[in-house]
Amino acid sequence: MNLSFLLSALLVLFAGGMIALQAPTNVMLARAGGSPVLAALISFAVGTLSLLAVWLASGHRPGVTPFAALPWYAWLGGLYGAAYVAIAAYAAPRLGLATLITIGIAGQVLVALWLDHVGALGLPRMAISPARVAGAALVIVGVLLVRRG
Template sequence: MTQPPLLVALAAILLGGACIAVQAPMNARLAAHAGGPVAAAAVSFGVGFAILAAIALARGGLPPAAAVAAAPWWAWAGGALGAVYVWAAAWSVGSLGVVTLVAALIAGQMSAALVLDATGAFGLRPREVDAKRLLAVALVAAGVLTSRL
C-alpha cells in the first residue's frame, strides 16, 4: 500500500477527528432510541460494516478468508478496541460534553502512543520518548482539566 502525501494524510485525519467529535453525540442520541449505548454501538458498527464492505466490494472485493485468518491473533482486536471507544463515547458524552470527551480521548490516545512508540509494538519502528513528546501529552492532559473549569 502506498503512503499518501503529508497534506492529504493530515486532511484525512482531520476529517476523521471531526467525525469522532460528531459521532459521540449521534450515538448518544441513538442510544436513547436503541435501549442504551451498547445497542447503539452495535447498530453503529453494523452501519459502518455495511459501508466499508460496499467500498471494499467496489474496489475489487473482500480479501480471501485464508489471508485474513493468517493475521496474528492481536490484529483481530482492533474491532474490539473500536467497540470500547464507541460505547464509552456514547455513554459519557452527556456527562462530559464533546470538548472534554475529545480532549480526554486525545490524552488517552497520546498516552498509549508514547508506549507504542517507545516499545515499537505491533511492528512499528521504535521512537524515542523525549521531553517534547512528554510535554505534548501533559499539555493535552491540561486541556482536559481546563475544559472542565
C-alpha cells in the same frame, strides 16, 4: 512538507471531526434504544455495511492466505472501537462532548507514546523524549482547560 503528508494530515483532521459527530449521534441512538451498547451495535452495523459497500466497489480481493499468518491480537481492532463507541455514547451526556473528546485524545496520546516507545504491533520504535512527554503534558493541560471552560 510533502503532498502525501499534507493529504494524510487533512484526512486525519476530517476523521477527527467525524469522531466528534459520532458521539452525539450515538447518544441519540442510546436514548432511543435505552442502551449505549445497542447504540454502538447499530453504529457498527451501519459502519460495517458502509465499509462493505466501499470494499466491494474497490474490486480488491486479497483471499484468505494473507490473514492466516496474522497473530490473534491483529483481530482485536474492532473490539477497541466498539468499546470506545459504547463508552462515548454513555459518557458524552455526562461529561460534555468537548471534555469527552479531549480526554479521549489524551488517552490516545499516552498509549501512542508507549506503543511508539516499545515499537509495538510492528510499528517502528520511537523513544519517549522530553519533547514528546511535554507534548503529552500539554494535551492533558488542554483536557483540564476544556473541562474548566
